[in-house]
Amino acid sequence: MTNRFWHIWTIPLLLAIISLGGLISALVGNNLWDALSWLTLSVPLLVIARFWLKPQGSKKAVK
Template sequence: MKKPQSLRKIFTVPLLLAVLSVAGLVIALAGDGWRDAASWAALGAPVLAVGWAMKARRR
């Protein structure tokens, strides 16, 4: 049987992805130029995380 994990360990990555997503949305509304690239990167991180998790789960 696996050892139970702490709440901090369970929710660290999802909370980080949520903060990154909100930051990406706010940056996208703030302006153009470099902010567009930053918002694409911030909003693409959760998509990449889901792809990585799906690939890791199939193994």
């Protein structure tokens, strides 16, 4: 059961932690912190774009 949980939730949890770090760094300071926040907040967008442009899985032929 635990293995199944981590198999499903590993990537979403990592994306959530990265996003939270980006939001906190945006609030903490300027210059380097702003660059860090832009970098970390763009990661989930890049993941979304990757799967939107090139989806995985098999597509069934419509008859």
